[in-house]
Amino acid sequence: MKKWIVLILFLLTLLSLYAELSFSVDAGHGHWWNKIPGFFIFFGLLGCILLILFAKALGKYWLIRDENYYDDK
DSSP: OOHHHHHHHHHHHHHHHHHHHHSOOOGGGSOGGGGSTTHHHHHHHHHHHHHHHHHHHHIIIIIOOOTTTTSOO
8 A cells, every 4th residue: 555545544543533532422322332431442343353253264164165176086
C-alpha cells in the first residue's frame, strides 16, 4: 500500500477511537454495556476476529477438496 493510504487509515482509526471514547451516552437510559467506555470498539474487534476464524475453518474443513477430486478413480 502507498504510505499516504496507510496514514489516512491510521488517522481515521484515531479519530474513530477519540469519538467513541469522548462522546458519552446517558447510561441511565440504556443498557448495561453503555456504562463500559469503548465497549463497541472491543465488541466489533471480537466480532471481526470470530468471523475471520469461522471463515477460515469453513474453507479448510468444508470447501477445500483434494487436488484429484474430479479425476476418475
